Amino acid sequence: xxxxxxxxxxxxxxxxxxxxxxxxxxxxxxxxxxxxxxxxxxxxxxxxxxxxxxxxxxxxxxxxxxxxxxxxxxxxxxxxxxxxxxxxxxxxxxxxxxxxxxxxxxxxxxxxxxxxxxxxxxxxxxxxxxxxxxxxxxxxxxxxxxxxxxxxxxxxxxxxxxxxxxxxxxxxxxxxxxxxxxxxxxxxxxxxxxxxxxxxxxxxxxxxxxxxxxxxxxxxxxxxxxxxxxxxxxxxxxxxxxxxxxxxxxxxxxxxxxxxxxxxxxxxxxxxxxxxxxxxxxxxxxxxxxxxxxxxxxxxxxxxxxxxxxxxxxxxxxxxxxxxxxxxxxxxxxxxxxxxxxxxxxxxxxxxxxxxxxxxxxxx
Numbered sequence: 001x002x003x004x005x006x007x008x009x010x011x012x013x014x015x016x017x018x019x020x021x022x023x024x025x026x027x028x029x030x031x032x033x034x035x036x037x038x039x040x041x042x043x044x045x046x047x048x049x050x051x052x053x054x055x056x057x058x059x060x061x062x063x064x065x066x067x068x069x070x071x072x073x074x075x076x077x078x079x080x081x082x083x084x085x086x087x088x089x090x091x092x093x094x095x096x097x098x099x100x101x102x103x104x105x106x107x108x109x110x111x112x113x114x115x116x117x118x119x120x121x122x123x124x125x126x127x128x129x130x131x132x133x134x135x136x137x138x139x140x141x142x143x144x145x146x147x148x149x150x151x152x153x154x155x156x157x158x159x160x161x162x163x164x165x166x167x168x169x170x171x172x173x174x175x176x177x178x179x180x181x182x183x184x185x186x187x188x189x190x191x192x193x194x195x196x197x198x199x200x201x202x203x204x205x206x207x208x209x210x211x212x213x214x215x216x217x218x219x220x221x222x223x224x225x226x227x228x229x230x231x232x233x234x235x236x237x238x239x240x241x242x243x244x245x246x247x248x249x250x251x252x253x254x255x256x257x258x259x260x261x262x263x264x265x266x267x268x269x270x271x272x273x274x275x276x277x278x279x280x281x282x283x284x285x286x287x288x289x290x291x292x293x294x295x296x297x298x299x300x301x302x303x304x305x306x307x308x309x310x311x312x313x314x315x316x317x318x319x320x321x322x323x324x325x326x327x328x329x330x331x332x333x334x335x336x337x338x339x340x341x342x343x344x345x346x347x348x349x350x351x352x353x354x355x356x357x358x359x360x361x362x363x364x
Contacts (some may be wrong), residue, residue, distance in 0.1 A: 001022075002252035002288055003265075003288040004286060004287055006185070006289060007188075009022050009023060009026070009245070010023070010026065010060065010180055010182065010185075010187050010188070011180055012187060012207070014049050014061070015175050017312070023186065026185045026186040027186040029185050029186070029341060030182060030184060030185060030186040030187070030188065032182045033183055033184050033185050034192070037183070037188055037190075037191050037192070039050075041086045041191070041195070042109075044161045045329050049161070049162075050162075050165065051161055051162060052137055052162060052163065052164060053067035053068070053070075053163040053164040054067060054068050054070075054137070054140045054141055054144055054152070054163070055067055055068060055144070056068070056144060057145075058144075058145070058222050058320075059137075060142070066362065067164070067362075068140070068144050068149065068150065068151070068152055069150075069152070069166045069358070069359050070140070070151075070153075070154060070163060070164065070165040070166055070167075071090065071151065071152070071153050071154065071165065071166065071167045071169065072088065072154040072157035072158055072160075072165040072167065072168045072169065073086050073087050073153065073154065073155055073156070073157065073169050073171065074154075074156055074157050074158025074160075074168065074169075074170060074171070075156075075158060075170055075171050075172065075173075075186040075330040076170065076172075076178075076179075076189060076190055076191055076193060076195055076196065077172075077173070077176070077177075077178070077179040077189055078159065078179070078184065078188050078190055078265065079173075079188060079264075079265025079266055079289065080085060080173070080235070080264050080265040080266045080289070081157055081171040081172060081173040081205060081266075082171045082173065082203070082205030082206065082236060082342065083155060083171050083231050083316075084117050084155070084286075085205075085340065085341065085342035086119065086169070086171055086203055086205075086234075086237060086342055087103060087121060087125075087153055087155050088120075088121065088124045088125055088341075089341075089342045090153055090355075091103060091121075091125040091128050091153060092124075092125065093130075093352070093355075094151055095125070095126075095127060095151075096129065099150050099151055100147075100148060100149055100150045101128055101149055101150065101151040101152070101153055102129040102131055102143035102144075102147050102149035102151075102152075102153070103111045103125065103128060103129070103130045103131065103153045103155055104129070104131050104133070104136050104139045104140060104143065104152055104154045105117065105118050105121065105130060105131070105132055105155040105156070106132070106133070106134045106136070106153060106156065107133075107134070109124060109342055111349045112176075112290045117155070117318060118130050118132055118322060119318075119321045119322075120317055120318055121155070123321075124237050127145075127304075129143060129147040129149065131143050131147075136154060136157065136160050136162060136163045136168065137162055137163050137338075140152050141165055151155065151359070155179065156236065158170060158195075158198075158199070159190055159191065160348055161332065166359070166362075167196060167200050167201070167354060167355065167358050168199045168200050168201070168291040169199070169200065169203060169351070170196065170199045170201070170202045170203070171186060171202075171203050171205050172202055172203070172204050172205065172218075172222070172293065173205055173206055173266060173269070174205060174206045174209060174210045174214075174215060174218060175206055175209055175210065175239070175269055176188065176238045176266070177204070177218055177222075178193055185207070188259050193225055194225060194253060196222065196225045196226045197225065197226045198227065199226065199229060200229070200354060200358075201229065201230040201231070201232065201350075201351055201354055202222055202229055202230070202231050202232070202359075203231075203232045203233070203234050203344075203351070204218060204219065204222075204232070204233050204234070205234050205235070205236065205348075206235065206236055206269055207233045207234065207235055207345055208235040208276070209269060209272050213214070215233070219233075221229055230347065230350045230351065230354055232344055232346060232347025232348060232350060232351035233344065233345045233346040233347055233348060234342050234343060234344045234348075235343050235345055236273060236341075236342060236343075237339050237340060237341055237342075237343040238250060238273055238276070238277055238338050238339070238342040239339050239340065239341055240339050241253060241312075241314065241337065241338050241339065242317075242320075242336055242337055242339055243334050243336035243337075244336065248279075248312075248336060250277050253277055253278070253279045253280035253312070253314075254277065254279065254360065255280065255309070256279050256280065256311045256312055256315045257279075257280050257282045257309055257310045257311045257312075258279045258280060258282065258310060258311070258312055258313075258316050259273060259281075259282060259283045259284065259285075259301070259308050259312070259313045259314070259316050259349035260274055260285075260313075260315065261284060261285040261286070261287070261301055261306065261313070261319070262286065262315050262319050263286075263287035263288060263289060263290065263291030263293075263319050263321070263322075264289055264316055265289040265326075267286045267336070270316055271284060272323060272339075273338065273340065274314060274338065277338075279314075282309060282310050282345065283304055283305060283308030283310060284308070285300075285301060285304060288313075291319075291322075293319070293322055293323050301313060301335075302333065302344075310333065311331065311332070311333070312333075312335075312336060312338050313334065313335040313336070314336055314337070314338055315335065315336075315337050315338075316337055316338065317337045317338070317339060317340075317364065319337070320335070320336075322339035323335075333364065340357070345346070
């Protein structure tokens with residue numbers, strides 16, 4: 001079963017005997033998963049499993065030694081909730097204050113920093129070290145000793161509790177905030193929503209894609225779980241398209257026939273964003289998250305786009321970075337990515353205050 005079929009089944013959109021049977025089996029498996037997550041979190045909360053801080057000289061051995069501040073950006077659901085744009089925003093915020101920061105990432109399904117999320121981070125966070133290591137603690141030590149990092153930003157770090165953090169910021173996708181209300185593999189939740197009690201702040205992303213009433217209701221439900229949680233709201237704002245380093249304005253995309261494709265966890269959000277800029281989607285193709293594109297894939301995309309009378313093939317920056325084949329096809333048809341940036345609509349000042357308050361006197 002591929003990711004798309006699995007998500008359709010757990011969303012409840014499919015009916016019939018086989019879909020119901022699959023959901024029953026997935027829910028049975030999620031009981032075991034819930035038990036494992038509960039035991040692991042309990043062991044960390046009772047200090048049977050240890051969290052470690054990092055100093056200029058390695059692991060912290062004494063409370064008298066000041067640790068390197070750590071900000072974790074994570075989520076409680078699988079898939080794209082907007083972590084990478086938030087990491088980029090945070091990194092550029094710290095760089096603007098002349099703070100040398102490093103990004104710790106596990107590099108999911110990628111072998112080097114030129115592809116996927118690590119490539120986006122390196123490209124959009126100029127002068128910042130991007131450390132790819134599944135062992136976050138080892139990556140943190142490398143960042144401090146080799147790159148002299150003053151602050152560590154842990155990408156997708158909420159469940160990686162071995163590295164102690166000063167701030168936990170959660171991203172919550174407004175389109176599907178709680179993963180259909182079920183834990184993996186019966187839903188998208190990586191851990192129960194009660195885990196939000198560990199977080200310091202939550203950023204609700206893609207707020208412009210739901211109604212104001214639904215957004216208010218979502219914020220209230222999050223506050224019920226953690227009344228002390230700082231809640232901010234943000235959108236993924238498209239700024240322009242890019243083809244081979246040439247920028248294409250949003251005005252140039254209006255009313256254009258677009259063939260869209262992507263291999264991300266939430267393709268519906270990408271397609272809705274294209275619609276918001278006034279372009280016409282005449283065809284689309286969706287791949288699994290972190291899909292590795294082949295020459296055959298790209299040739300098929302160009303053929304499908306031509307059959308749909310598309311004028312531009314549009315994808316995400318993450319997908320575009322993974323394609324080595326030339327981005328121009330036959331005739332005037334070409335491929336571009338839609339560049340988006342995180343823009344806060346509410347609560348940005350509170351996030352900044354949280355960071356400044358937590359790091360007061362700690363930056364080495």
